Structures are given as structure tokens and as C-alpha cells.
Amino acid sequence: MGHLPHIASLEETGDRTMILNMGPQHPSTHGVLRLILEIDGENVVRMMPDIGYLHTGIEKTYEAKFYQQCVPLADRMDYLSPFSNELGFVLAGEKLLGIEAPERAQWIRVLMNELQRLESHLVWLGTHAIDIGAMSMLLYCFREREDILRLKEMLAGQRMFDSYFRIGGLAMEPPIGFFDRVKKFVDAFPARIDEYEDLLTGNPIWVGRTKGVGYLSAKDAIALGASGPTLRGSGVDWDLRRDMPYSGYEKFQFQVPVSKDGDVFARYTCRVAELRESTKIVQQALAGMPEGPIKADAPKVVLPDREKMKTQMEALIYHFKIITEGFTVAPGEVYVATESPRGELGFWMVSDGTPKPYRVHVRAPSFANLQTLSKMCEGRLIADVVAAIGSIDIVLGDVDR
Amino acid sequence: MPLAPAITDLEQLKEHPEVARLLAWRPEAVEGAKFDRGELAVILRRADIRDACAFLRDDHELNFNYFADLTCTDWYPQEPRFEVVYQLLSMSRKARLRLKVRLPGDEPRLDSITPVWPGANYFEREVFDLFGIRFEGHPYLRRIMMPENWEGHPLRKDYPVEGYR
Numbered sequence: 391m392g393h394l395p396h397i398a399s400l401e402e403t404g405d406r407t408m409i410l411n412m413g414p415q416h417p418s419t420h421g422v423l424r425l426i427l428e429i430d431g432e433n434v435v436r437m438m439p440d441i442g443y444l445h446t447g448i449e450k451t452y453e454a455k456f457y458q459q460c461v462p463l464a465d466r467m468d469y470l471s472p473f474s475n476e477l478g479f480v481l482a483g484e485k486l487l488g489i490e491a492p493e494r495a496q497w498i499r500v501l502m503n504e505l506q507r508l509e510s511h512l513v514w515l516g517t518h519a520i521d522i523g524a525m526s527m528l529l530y531c532f533r534e535r536e537d538i539l540r541l542k543e544m545l546a547g548q549r550m551f552d553s554y555f556r557i558g559g560l561a562m563e564p565p566i567g568f569f570d571r572v573k574k575f576v577d578a579f580p581a582r583i584d585e586y587e588d589l590l591t592g593n594p595i596w597v598g599r600t601k602g603v604g605y606l607s608a609k610d611a612i613a614l615g616a617s618g619p620t621l622r623g624s625g626v627d628w629d630l631r632r633d634m635p636y637s638g639y640e641k642f643q644f645q646v647p648v649s650k651d652g653d654v655f656a657r658y659t660c661r662v663a664e665l666r667e668s669t670k671i672v673q674q675a676l677a678g679m680p681e682g683p684i685k686a687d688a689p690k691v692v693l694p695d696r697e698k699m700k701t702q703m704e705a706l707i708y709h710f711k712i713i714t715e716g717f718t719v720a721p722g723e724v725y726v727a728t729e730s731p732r733g734e735l736g737f738w739m740v741s742d743g744t745p746k747p748y749r750v751h752v753r754a755p756s757f758a759n760l761q762t763l764s765k766m767c768e769g770r771l772i773a774d775v776v777a778a779i780g781s782i783d784i785v786l787g788d789v790d791r
Numbered sequence: 792m793p794l795a796p797a798i799t800d801l802e803q804l805k806e807h808p809e810v811a812r813l814l815a816w817r818p819e820a821v822e823g824a825k826f827d828r829g830e831l832a833v834i835l836r837r838a839d840i841r842d843a844c845a846f847l848r849d850d851h852e853l854n855f856n857y858f859a860d861l862t863c864t865d866w867y868p869q870e871p872r873f874e875v876v877y878q879l880l881s882m883s884r885k886a887r888l889r890l891k892v893r894l895p896g897d898e899p900r901l902d903s904i905t906p907v908w909p910g911a912n913y914f915e916r917e918v919f920d921l922f923g924i925r926f927e928g929h930p931y932l933r934r935i936m937m938p939e940n941w942e943g944h945p946l947r948k949d950y951p952v953e954g955y956r
Contacts, residue, residue, distance in 0.1 A: 442936040447954070450945060454952045485828055488794035612882075615858050615910025628882050720794060722827055725878050725889065727859065738876065740864055753860040753878070761913055790936060 421786030444790040452750040456716035465551040468788035473506035474730035482726040482737035483557035494682040495559040496638035501675040510731035518780030558692035559685035600655040604766040604778035615758040618733025623657035630729035654781040716745025756788035797827035832889035855879040861914035867948040872896035903929040921946035
């Protein structure tokens with residue numbers, strides 16, 4: 391399979407076609423994405439995305455910070471799914487160090503990760519629907535999202551960028567009453583998913599705008615490095631949570647929705663089904679939450695309890711050293727991949743024995759999924775471009791880092 | 792739990808099918824291998840990277856059908872300076888493999904693997920943009936993150952973290 395000719399240069403165009411700039415500032419591009427479209431009337435002949443408008447040099451900044459200082463930085467990459475980024479970073483750090491978070495910490499991580507998946511898919515559904523024209527969906531989805539943001543605020547004090555996971559466990563215990571509120575939310579949530587499906591799945595306008603649009607074959611999806619619902623919507627049954635589990639996911643029962651159709655509607659059904667599956671995982675996590683510590687027993691890496699820090703000398707010294715000097719990590723490198731709501735989020739971390747990472751590279755799922763956009767949109771109408779962008783669920787913070 | 796020491800001896804690593812098959816295919820291509828923290832990495836000779844990727848993808852026993860990641864680490868001031876790292880995934884075997892190629896600091900060039908996996912396109916552009924490594928055979932090797940007229944390669948170690956602007 392040769393290279394994709396439509397990602398070649400756009401310098402030569404004929405008299406018939408026109409170059410249209412769907413600029414970085416556009417309500418439907420889900421962030422600062424610039425698309426250069428070569429159009430012939432309403433049809434897109436060639437298309438090339440131009441990214442980099444949100445590049446903030448996060449990978450360079452990681453090299454200048456201590457490992458524990460990197461967690462808030464990791465939050466801000468894929469800003470609609472901060473817990474997934476944190477989980478990836480923290481798992482990579484733990485693998486480098488050779489420590490494992492205790493069971494309770496792993497279960498809470500899974501719970502928060504799945505709540506995060508719900509939140510991210512709600513934003514996806516709301517914005518995707520409003521781009522296509524179903525305006526009320528945005529407000530309904532954001533109404534549920536508000537509940538999840540309040541849960542996160544209760545847990546860690548912040549609505550979006552919690553910085554709650556730490557290398558070795560969690561920052562602090564969830565407050566009393568937190569799990570009851572989560573239970574209340576997830577018990578009421580499946581009825582809401584039914585409402586969304588009522589509004590969209592059987593809707594002839596929705597089906598007309600999304601079925602057959604933005605087709606991506608399974609072979610192309612794998613060759614282009616797509617992952618997540620973009621890959622599963624094309625018929626490839628691959629989910630890292632089930633196939634290469636991490637952080638205790640092997641203890642949970644859930645289905646992985648796959649669709650053979652490969653169009654925008656297929657990806658929509660996959661993600662809506664994932665909403666239901668994530669709700670099931672959260673309910674299982676609540677039902678079986680183990681007791682125990684939330685931080686690993688690694689005094690040189692994990693901050694001690696505040697009470698111990700105030701009364702025991704060794705704890706005070708460890709606390710001081712970790713905060714001011716950081717902890718050293720034996721030289722080596724790891725690649726840890728997790729399943730974020732967008733796909734395979736991988737952290738390639740290289741350490742050289744100092745308290746700061748030598749190199750951190752984030753394999754962003756949206757970066758790879760964006761390559762499929764040209765394949766999906768060629769030969770189709772401009773309006774289908776909008777539907778396709780929504781269906782691959784890109785977040786520019788993830789693409790550009 | 793303490794970390795197990797890394798294994799770098801090729802003889803011991805031959806029990807991994809990836810190492811064994813690569814050595815059987817073209818032994819001079821493999822410059823070394825390492826198994827550390829549960830992950831296998833193979834260091835390849837620079838000229839063989841494209842053929843090795845095609846072999847790993849098409850081989851029926853190894854089946855590395857998915858290209859996950861391509862990036863680079865700058866080991867300035869050590870020479871060879873750049874280490875280009877490829878992460879591959881075999882969905883049927885649920886196995887990962889890392890390939891590494893070391894490149895010298897001046898005029899670093901490498902064969903592009905876009906003929907093998909078109910999905911490497913953006914990743915190679917990113918490495919070109921941020922490290923300055925030219926990928927030969929890439930269909931559109933231009934800067935992707937930085938503006939078109941930017942000078943310098945920001946992720947290199949001799950580029951300050953605050954930048955120049």
C-alpha cells in the first residue's frame with residue numbers, strides 16, 4: 391500500500407477547482423484545526439489538515455519538571471479527558487520505577503477513568519450533534535456532564551484538571567459520601583442514554599447525514615494507525631482495556647462495541663454503546679471497591695501521610711526530599727499505552743537517573759486519527775467533512791500537545 | 792518490587808520469537824537487543840529499517856500489523872546523537888515490539904516507512920519538525936507543529952525550553 395496521494399502538495403490546482411480554507415477559527419472544527427480543502431463546487435477533491443496552532447511544547451516542558459510536577463502538565467494535553475492522560479503518565483512512571491499502586495487505588499483509577507470516558511463522550515455527542523444541526527443535544531449532554539464535573543470537584547477540588555493520580559497511587563482518599571453520589575449519578579444515567587438514542591438513532595435526518603458518510607475500511611484504519619472508536623467503527627475488534635489490560639481492568643466485565651459499517655453512523659453507535667458499557671464498569675467498581683491504602687509502599691517515591699509527616703522524623707525527611715529534590719528513577723525507558731476515549735494513548739518515557747524525565751513522548755490518538763480524515767472526505771460534500779470531523783472525535787490539545 | 796536487571800545478551804534474547812526471526816531473516820541488520828521492564832527493544836542497522844518493518848508486518852508468525860508510534864530521543868552530546876524509536880503492535884499476538892535506530896548528529900537521514908504504514912506520515916513530519924531528521928521517501932516532509940518559516944528544531948537538547956521568542 392503506497393503513500394496516500396491526497397496528502398501530497400496542494401500547489402497545483404486546475405481552473406475548475408478552488409482552494410478553500412476552513413480556518414483555524416471555525417465553530418465546527420472542534421478546536422484550532424485548519425483544513426485546506428480543494429473543492430469543485432460542493433465536492434471536496436483533496437483535503438489537507440494543517441495543525442500546530444495549539445502546540446505548547448508540553449513534551450519539552452516535561453523534561454524541565456520533576457516527575458511529580460508533570461502530572462498537572464499531563465492533564466492539559468487532551469483537555470476533554472484529563473484523567474486518561476494522568477493515568478497513562480502515572481502508569482508509565484510506575485513501570486519505570488517498578489512499583490505498583492495498591493488495589494484500592496487501581497479500582498478508583500478505573501472508576502474515575504470510566505467516568506471520564508462518559509464525560510468525554512458526552513462532549514463528543516453534544517458537539518457532533520450540534521455541528522450536524524441537532525442543537526438541543528448539546529445542552530442535554532452538557533447537563534449530564536455538569537453532574538460529572540461536580541463529582542470531580544467533590545473528589546479533587548477541580549472540575550476539569552484534577553491532578554488526582556500520583557505515581558504510586560492517588561493524591562488523597564475520596565471524601566465521605568462520594569461513592570454514594572457517583573452511584574446516584576450512574577443509576578440515573580442509562581435512562582438519559584435512552585433519551586439521546588430516541589432523539590438521534592432513529593431520526594431520519596440524522597441517519598441521512600451520517601449513514602454512508604465518511605467511510606473508512608478496516609484495512610485503511612489499521613494502515614493509518616487509527617485507534618479507539620474510529621478503528622472499532624470500521625470493524626476491527628481491538629480495545630486495550632480488554633486485550634492488554636492495565637490498572638486492574640481485567641477484573642471488570644464489559645463488552646467492546648464494534649461495528650462493521652465504517653461510516654459516521656457506525657462510530658456514533660460504537661460510542662453510544664460505550665457510554666452504556668462504561669456505566670456498567672462504574673457500577674461494578676462501586677459494588678466491589680476494596681478497602682486498603684491508596685498509596686504504594688514506596689517511601690522514597692510516594693509522599694507520606696500528613697499525620698505521619700508531622701510526627702515521625704523519617705517521614706518528614708522523605709517528604710522534604712521528595713518535594714524539593716524529587717525522586718530519582720533508574721535509567722531505562724518504557725512505553726505504556728492505555729485506551730483513552732479517543733484511542734490508544736501511549737506514553738514513551740525515558741529516564742536517565744535524574745529526578746526529571748529525560749524524554750517523554752505522548753502518542754496521541756487524535757494525532758493518528760486525524761490522518762484518516764483525508765481518506766474519509768475525498769470525493770464527498772463539504773457538509774460531510776463536518777460530520778466526519780465530529781465522528782473521529784479529535785481534540786486539538788491531543789493533536790498538537 | 793525491585794526491578795529485574797535488563798537483559799542485553801542476544802543469545803539469551805533469542806527465545807523471543809521477534810529476535811529469533813529477525814536474526815534468521817537478516818542477521819547483520821540487528822545491532823543489539825534489550826529486554827527491560829517487560830518490554831523488548833531491537834536496535835537495527837540504519838539501512839535496514841524499511842525492510843525490517845515490511846518483514847515484521849508481513850511475517851505470518853510475528854504479524855506486527857499495527858504501527859503505534861514513531862519518535863526520537865536526543866542524546867546530545869553523546870554520539871550517535873539521535874535515537875529514532877518505533878513502537879509496533881501485533882493485534883493477533885497481543886505483543887509489542889520496539890525498534891531503535893541510532894543516527895549521527897550532523898545531517899541525520901533515515902528511510903521513511905510510509906510505504907509500509909501510511910500512518911507514519913504525521914509522526915515522521917513531527918520528528919522532522921522537532922528534531923531535524925530527514926525521512927527519505929516521505930511524500931510531504933514539511934513542518935507540522937511549528938510555523939513553516941521557523942528556524943531550529945525545538946525538541947533538541949541544545950534548544951532552550953523557554954524558546955527564542
